[in-house]
Amino acid sequence: MAGVLDTVYSTLMKRNSVYMVFIFGGAILGERVVNSAFNTAWESNNKGKLFKDMKIPDPEPEEEE
Numbered sequence: 001m002a003g004v005l006d007t008v009y010s011t012l013m014k015r016n017s018v019y020m021v022f023i024f025g026g027a028i029l030g031e032r033v034v035n036s037a038f039n040t041a042w043e044s045n046n047k048g049k050l051f052k053d054m055k056i057p058d059p060e061p062e063e064e065e
Helices: 002-013 016-045
Strands: none
Touching: 002 016
């Protein structure tokens, strides 16, 4: 276990710049995953009620006189 923690420390946390990139990258990736999951759940619960599910008839073309 100590070998794994030493590897993680030397790879990600030894330099502050690498650590900050890791933290911000993880936050951005995590936000995208959570957003995608909630959008999928919202769309499945509201199927048929969303604007993209509505069938809007095409207007009939006007005849010129």
